[in-house]
Amino acid sequence: MISNKDIHDYCLERDLSVLTADGFEGAILGISDCIAHGYDPRVVYSIERCIDILVKDGMSHEEAIEYFYYNCNSAFVEGAPVFIHTEF
Template sequence: MSATITAEDLTTSGEINNALINTISTGPLKAEGFDNAIVGVDYYEERLVYDADRCIEILQEDGMSYEEALEYFDFNVVQAYVGPNTPIFINQNFSEDYLTE
């Protein structure tokens, strides 16, 4: 696969993630169990970017309540800094109020 991701590369969620991971040269750190929540790659530092809401949904699919999943995700995933290649977690559902504060 080339370093360019085409629409043909992105046929399923797993293939999207593999295509994104294969474009990274420095070996980013992955958040184990959250491959289906990968939404991109940090352009400058080549860190994997995850959708935080999707990560919480994955934890719920594994049997946690929403509150348990949110607490686990916040404490054990987001706050787990493991060096400069630590993944990035983003909230894609934000209000325009964030832009005016």
């Protein structure tokens, strides 16, 4: 499992700055690498793992989905993490 410390260390070594999503450390997949295309790197998370974490924290599955899409996936912050589907 990739930790926030792993992300922090990776970014320090490369003089990069990224935002992480609080509480979703177990859902980190990696860091995007689009610098050559003019995009800043971003931490990439699994949507399904994020929802699982919210359920483990006490939400119902339906509450977790609604919370995730309203509060996490729709955050319009420059450099915000990327959330992708990893299960089909």
